[in-house]
Amino acid sequence: MDRRKFLQSSTVGALGVAGTAGLAAPAIAQSQPKIQWRCTSSFPKSLDTIYGGAEDLAKYVREATDGNFDIQVFAAGEIVPGLQAADAVTGNTVQMCHTASYYYVGKDPTYALGATVPFGLNARGLNAWLYYGEGIDKLNEFFATQDLVYMPGGNTGTQMGGWFRKEINTVADLNGLKMRIAGLAGQVMEKVGVVPQQIAGGDIYPSLEKGVIDAAEWIGPYDDEKLGFVKVAPYYYYPGWWEGSLALCFFFNQSEFENLPENYKSLLRTASRAANVEMLAEYDYKNPQAIQRLVQSGAQLRPFSQEILQACWNASQEVYAEINGQNAAFKSIYDSMMAFRAETYLWQQIAEYSFDTFMMIKQREGALAMQSGGQ
Structure with a gap:
């Protein structure tokens, strides 16, 4: 192609594009008030x-x-x-x-x-x-x-089970315990003897410090560390079965x-x-480092016993039955969620759980620690 003709056609094309852009500008402005x-x-x-x-x-x-x-x-x-x-x-x-x-x-x-x-x-x-x-x-x-x-x-993600001023080993240890806990979990906990309290995040620490409550759940290591719960309630339980996420x-x-x-x-x-x-x-990303810092600061990690988990599971089924019998909107959404729950845990235990379990064993063996250098 002749160089002069190419430059002329390119210039015309560029002007055409510029003209189009100029015409389109008002429409764009109108669509972004x-x-x-x-x-x-x-x-x-x-x-x-x-x-x-x-x-x-x-x-x-x-x-x-x-x-x-x-x-x-x-x-x-x-x-x-x-x-x-x-x-x-x-x-x-x-x-x-x-x-x-x-x-x-x-x-x-x-x-x-x-x-x-x-x-x-x-x-x-x-x-x-x-x-x-x-x-x-x-x-x-x-x-x-x-x-x-x-x-x-x-x-x-899955939350921790909260901070307790004393160890909780059996369902009997929950009786009369005043705990900050939100949502339907409070109704479940009430059935196993807990006295639930709904308290905003910024008010939890002083309530624990003054003994107004005996335990509190919030989120997980990173946020819990910021709120300083380890100073007033050293027993840190898991998992937060009421908040699998x-x-x-x-x-x-x-x-x-x-x-x-x-x-x-x-x-x-x-x-x-x-x-x-x-x-x-x-x-x-942040929780792995935070849980290590909390343990170094005195947090004592404790799993909920199988007795407590089973009692809370049973109580949750009672709560759901009561609500489903009275609230059609709840039941419609709940039924959809629980139908998928059965499917996803069927799948997750096949590949995901098997892989994670093996890798967690390797972590406990120290095999995942970074190795420097090499021969």
Whole structure:
């Protein structure tokens, strides 16, 4: 091709593209209107991993819209107390919140299914059910009756069983024990003698220190270390059978969400997925170092006895039977989740469990320790 003709055609082509871009700019501007929202969190800023889920979503949305969709995040207590975050959304005080839906089981036990339930799913199983088992859709059928839109917004993985001021060896040791515990787990624990207390994260330490409560569950090593529980309740139990995983969530005011442009709605769905993955990965990275530091600081690790686990399992089945007999919305979602639970644990014990078990044996043998150099 003649060089001069090539340059001329290239210039014309470039101008054509530039012209097209210029014509498209107003349409892009119209599809990205300037919107400012407020998001209240149920968590203090000091708990950077769990609080950070809301900051992550706000960051992704802000960057994707060149700042046109701006979400300002407020820590627990800055607008409303942590346990009133969802109320602030339905009451139009804020457009959205970041919370754990089981904080609101007093409104309806169905709220718990958007977070976690005793002896439910682990993090991988819960995400599989939410995204591919129509879990999100089923939950939103219920949350629509509450003027809310639900999206997963992080996961802690399987939690620890909490901090106790004294050793707990038998079911009898639970009788009369005052424990901070949230969601349906409180109802289960009540059946085995525990006196459940619902206390916001920032108030747990002073309650333990003063003896107002005898035990408290929170999340796991990284966050528990920050709250200093090891100083006042040295016995650290596992597993947190009531939280085989915990899905945090974003609640959006239904009217505010529906009034958004479609691309902003889609962006919130995508950003919430990203925040969901980020949180679990961060916990998986930070918890291994944190549990070692806690043990060095005096934490005494203790497994719940099989007697206690079985008694709590039995109590949980009683609680579910009672709720299912009275609450059709709960039963519909619960049945879907539990049907998948049977399938996922059937599969996970084949490859996943076998691989993990072998690797854990190697870890105990010291075979996974890094070897320096070589001959």
